Every structure is written in structure tokens, then in C-alpha cells.
């Protein structure tokens with residue numbers, strides 16, 4: 001509703017003063033608007049009181065909004081067929097991590113096809129900024145953030161560090177082909 | 191040594207390398223045109239080196255400026271006007287009026303296809319390859335090829351993680367058959383220990399005997415891919431995480447130029463750095479382990495009679511001891527210089543002895559190891575700065591034998607020792623000699639000393655050293671000094687103030703300036719305080 005009827009400008013020194021003149025408020029009626037508003041409020045009040053169909057609030061944590069497909073949650077480490085960790089300790093993820101929260105100590109395995117594996121793999125979830133760059137960087141599909149879990153609240157900072165064991169507990173099997181499309185790419189593209 | 195190696199004998203050290211040809215100032219110059227730019231180079235240089243001068247990077251694998259030319263990889267093909275076929279630029283010697291094209295379609299195509307060919311059987315296991323990050327093949331793939339493999343048959347498998355020598359692992363699948371490593375063994379170490387067997391895609395690098403020559407790790411440096419890796423460094427750190435600080439090897443008096451590769455305060459490996467006259471591109475295996483005992487047994491705080499004390503306490507006590515002796519019997523003081531420390535530290539110690547009027551000066555340092563000497567790089571003298579000490583203390587320097595006999599005779603009652611290598615502690619324990627020592631490590635002498643000052647070790651030190659051929663070279667500190675230790679020059683300046691013969695130096699630059707005036711030392715570039723680089727940003731390794 002446009003209540004500005006008139007305005008005038010005066011100049012005081014270097015400043016310009018705009019005086020806005022409005023109609024005196026007694027002349028407009030606010031009763032109708034008030035009643036309209038209260039009707040909406042009352043409708044929601046009573047319908048929410050007896051049914052729950054219109055409630056926007058969720059009873060978290062019993063009820064949850066389903067997350068989108070590409071939501072980034074807590075990390076996990078994927079496994080090979082034989083149950084070993086897929087990670088080969090290439091150090092791409094700690095290099096990519098802008099928060100420096102990934103600690104890996106590489107070591108040599110007895111598996112000649114892998115050679116290198118992480119003896120220690122730790123992620124400090126308090127430092128993690130959930131950017132997902134580690135997942136992007138990983139050439140081995142070893143680290144994923146598709147668990148749709150939040151980092152649980154902790155009492156001590158040290159408890160927020162995810163170890164290789166806890167990361168692997170959430171892990172699943174991955175059969176991703178490393179280094180490009182794989183040797184049968186021509187057949188699969190036809 | 192068999193026939194084949196005799197053929198190549200000391201090739202790399204007779205001044206005949208491609209690099210020498212290309213930088214020979216005395217040779218006649220010839221002018222040629224590369225990619226429409228004309229350039230004059232010394233006669234005898236190859237097209238690849240000439241192009242480098244114009245900052246044109248022709249890709250190459252098998253060419254190494256310090257080795258003979260094999261021209262086996264064909265990665266450096268260029269077109270030369272008037273020559274019907276593409277020529278390997280590493281082997282093509284520049285001729286007057288030659289017109290070379292490196293970026294035309296034909297040669298670009300050829301190089302791309304050569305690279306694709308090289309990659310046919312390459313395992314592409316970069317994630318677990320130690321060379322990732324400073325690999326020539328990786329770099330070239332991104333610059334030239336950058337496409338998926340078109341091969342749909344299984345790759346040829348070869349041995350992986352094969353132990354071929356004391357320090358080295360071979361991954362034959364990654365090898366691109368450039369033969370650089372074979373040439374290093376033949377031409378630098380003079381031992382034919384590596385060779386190629388089979389032909390075609392079955393061709394494979396193998397050893398004729400175990401790869402155990404004292405220069406074996408140079409093969410790892412020249413390998414353009416991760417086929418040869420150093421056991422000690424293997425899997426310990428990614429190369430792109432490392433910082434490089436230039437320095438000089440402390441292993442012997444040859445003074446090979448080195449790169450210290452470190453991260454924070456930990457040294458991961460030592461690599462050779464090119465020096466035209468001293469070590470060229472190489473260094474010995476022993477020199478690469480100078481950082482191994484780095485952290486062990488460090489003296490991290492001042493000691494009095496083997497008990498840790500504060501710096502002030504140690505200083506006052508040492509000052510008091512020295513002053514008392516100076517006033518009573520100046521001739522009973524002996525001072526031991528250290529060929530394991532910089533010119534600056536030794537120079538300050540010398541100045542101090544002069545102002546005190548002390549006459550008994552000795553050369554300390556580890557004893558020579560005649561067995562290790564060869565005519566390639568290694569010297570029997572395992573001290574990096576003996577020549578420097580000799581040129582600073584020009585007269586009256588006596589050897590350790592004289593020192594020992596003088597202590598036993600009792601003519602020396604107070605001994606001031608720089609460095610931790612001198613081991614005279616056994617006889618000192620039963621003589622009444624009092625010792626003031628500046629040491630990096632906790633040695634027997636430190637526990638017997640009246641006062642021991644902790645000083646910075648080699649890689650924590652700034653300064654200069656003089657090698658056996660009087661090359662004066664700058665070393666840089668790669669990391670801060672361990673614990674409470676201070677650099678030797680700083681400790682000496684403090685001690686001089688304590689004894690009332692103050693040396694007025696505030697920084698190394700002024701020590702150096704003064705030393706230069708007295709001993710005709712060349713000036714160093716002290717402004718360049720931190721020539722460190724992160725390897726991640728240094729593109730052209732490999």
C-alpha cells in the first residue's frame with residue numbers, strides 16, 4: 001500500500017534532506033488486514049492441533065529428510081574383493097585436502113600387485129571442511145563420502161579422529177577399474 | 191671389468207659430455223635457425239642443447255647431458271631442412287646454416303606417436319610409483335599425449351619390485367628402455383652391471399651382477415621414470431611434498447654439490463646438484479646417507495661435567511676457566527680446529543686464538559679412509575673442509591698425533607675443541623686436562639668435558655666450505671638448529687665476549703666480509719638467504 005503522498009527536498013549544507021509526508025494513520029483502516037491474518041494463523045493453529053498434515057517441522061532425530069544422492073557425509077574406505085583396503089597410499093588426498101586433515105603413513109605390503117598400502121590412515125573429522133576434494137583426488141575409488149552420516153558429537157577432540165579401522169567398518173566393496181576405461185573399452189562403447 | 195665397460199672408460203669425466211660440448215666457450219661458434227629464431231652455439235653441440243638455449247623444450251628420454259648419446263628412444267625427433275627423414279635432435283650435431291623445425295606438424299605427430307608407443311606396455315601405476323610428481327613420462331604425457339590408451343590387448347608383464355642391488359629396486363614394467371642407467375654404470379662408475387635382454391616388447395633391463403658399485407644410486411637419478419627406485423626413500427614420502435635446499439656434501443673433501451630434500455625438519459634424501467668442475471651430475475652412494483645419523487645422539491643443550499646446564503651458566507663457567515688459564519699459563523692451552531665445520535666457524539676460532547695469544551693449534555677431524563679413494567669422485571679424506579682450515583690457519587697447524595703426545599706429556603692442560611669428530615677422550619679421562627668442546631653430538635668427549643656447547647650440525651648450518659681443489663662453496667641451512675643448539679660462529683662470538691676479547695660480529699655476512707679481507711676468499715651472495723624451492727613447483731626434473 002502506497003502511503004507516500006508527497007515528499008520534498010531541502011538542502012542543508014552539503015546534505016540533502018528528504019522530508020516524506022504520509023497520510024495520518026487514523027485515516028486508513030487496518031481491521032480487515034488484521035482479521036485476514038488472524039484467519040490464516042487460526043487455520044494452521046487448529047489444523048496442527050488436531051492433525052499433523054500441515055506441519056513443516058520434523059521430529060528430528062526420529063524423522064529425517066532424505067538426503068540428495070550426492071550428499072557428502074562421513075568418509076569411508078572401500079575394500080577390494082579380498083577384503084583389503086583399496087587405498088594404495090598414493091597421498092593424493094592429503095595433497096588435495098585444503099584442511100590438512102588426512103594423515104597417511106605408507107608401507108610396503110606383501111601383495112605384489114599392490115606393493116604399497118596405508119599402515120596408518122586417519123582423518124580428523126573436526127578439521128574436515130566436507131569439501132569432498134579427497135574423493136575427487138582419489139585415483140583408486142578408495143575413499144568415499146557417500147555414507148550420508150554426520151560426524152557424531154564428541155567429548156574430546158581426539159575422539160573425532162577416524163582411524164583406518166573405523167573408516168573400513170563403514171566401507172564396502174568396490175570393483176572400479178583403475179587407470180582409465182579398462183582393456184575392454186571398445187566393446188563396452190559399442 | 192669386462193670389455194664393454196673398458197670401451198666407455200671414464201667417458202663422463204674426460205670432458206667429452208654433450209653438456210661440455212654445448213658450453214665450451216673456446217670452441218668456434220656456428221649459427222643455425224631453430225623455429226625461425228637464429229642462435230649461435232659452440233661447434234659440436236647438438237640440436238637439443240641448442241634448442242634448450244632458446245627455451246624450446248624438445249621432449250627426450252634417453253638423452254642425458256652428462257652421458258654419451260644413445261638415441262634409442264626417438265622421443266626427440268625434429269625436422270631438419272634438406273634431410274628427408276626426421277632426425278633425433280639429441281644426436282644431430284649443429285651445422286652452420288642448419289634450419290630446424292621442432293613444432294611443425296610432422297615432428298609433433300612423430301613425438302606424440304613415439305610417446306604413445308612408449309606407453310603401450312607401461313603399467314601406469316603412478317599412485318604407487320615413487321617417481322610420480324617428478325617423472326619425465328608423466329610430464330610428457332600431459333604436454334604431448336593426453337589421451338586414453340588405444341590398446342585393447344593385455345599388457346606385457348615383467349618383474350615388479352625386483353631387488354637388484356644394495357640400494358635399488360627395479361620395476362621392469364615401468365622401464366622405458368632408455369639405457370641411461372646402463373650408461374651411468376658404464377661411464378661414471380666404470381662397471382658394467384646392467385644390461386638389456388630380449389627384443390621388442392619383451393626387452394627388459396636386468397643385471398649382469400648385483401648392482402653394487404659405489405655410484406649405483408645415480409641410476410635412480412637418471413632414470414626418467416620410476417623403474418629404478420631407492421630402497422631407503424621408497425614409499426617414505428611423495429616428492430612433491432619435499433623442499434629442496436642446495437648444499438655441499440659433508441662426506442669427503444671432494445665437496446660434491448647436493449640438494450637436501452627435506453620436509454619440515456626431516457631430511458628424506460640427498461640428490462646431486464650439477465657442478466661443472468667438481469661432480470658434474472653425479473655423487474657417490476655414501477654421500478647420500480650423510481643424513482642418516484642426523485637426529486641420533488644430538489647434543490641439544492649445554493653441559494657441564496656431563497650435567498645439563500643453562501647457556502648462561504655454561505658461558506660464564508667456560509669464560510672463567512679460559513680467563514684463569516690465560517692469566518697463568520697461556521702456553522698450556524691447545525685449540526683444535528675442525529675440518530667438518532665451515533670456514534666462518536674456523537676463522538672465528540682462529541681470530542679468538544690470536545687475540546688470546548694461544549700458539550698451540552691442531553687440526554682435528556676424522557682420520558682418512560684410504561680404502562674409499564678412487565679416481566672418480568670419492569676421496570680418502572673424509573673431511574669436507576680441510577683445505578679451508580689450512581688456508582685460514584696458514585702456519586703452525588699440527589696434527590692429532592702431536593696433540594695426543596702433548597696431552598700425555600702434560601704440556602697441554604686445557605683443550606678447546608671445535609667439532610665432535612676428534613676422539614681423544616680415552617686418554618683424557620686419566621689425564622687432568624680440562625676440555626671445552628663445541629659439539630653437535632653427544633660423544634665421549636662431551637661427557638668428559640668441563641663445558642660442552644651444542645652447535646648446529648651440517649644441514650642446519652649456513653656458511654662456506656673449501657674442497658680439495660680450493661673451490662669455495664656456500665652451504666645453506668635446511669632447517670633450524672636442533673634443541674637449544676646455536677650455530678658455531680654465534681657460540682664463538684658469545685664466548686669471546688665472555689673472555690673479554692670481544693669479536694664484534696652480528697651476522698655471518700660480516701664474518702665472511704672480514705674473512706675475505708684476510709684470506710682472499712671470494713664473495714658469496716649472502717642476500718640470497720633462502721634459495722629453497724618446493725619440488726612441486728620445479729617442473730623440469732627427471
Ligand code: SF4
Nearest residue numbers: 087088090091093138
Ligand atoms: S587418494 Fe585414494 S588411494 Fe590415494 S591415498 Fe587417498 S584414499 Fe588412498
Ligand code: SF4
Nearest residue numbers: 365366368369371413
Ligand atoms: S630403468 Fe630407467 S634409466 Fe634404465 S633403461 Fe629403464 S627407464 Fe631407462
Ligand code: FES
Nearest residue numbers: 250261263264280
Ligand atoms: S632423446 Fe634423442 S633419441 Fe632419445
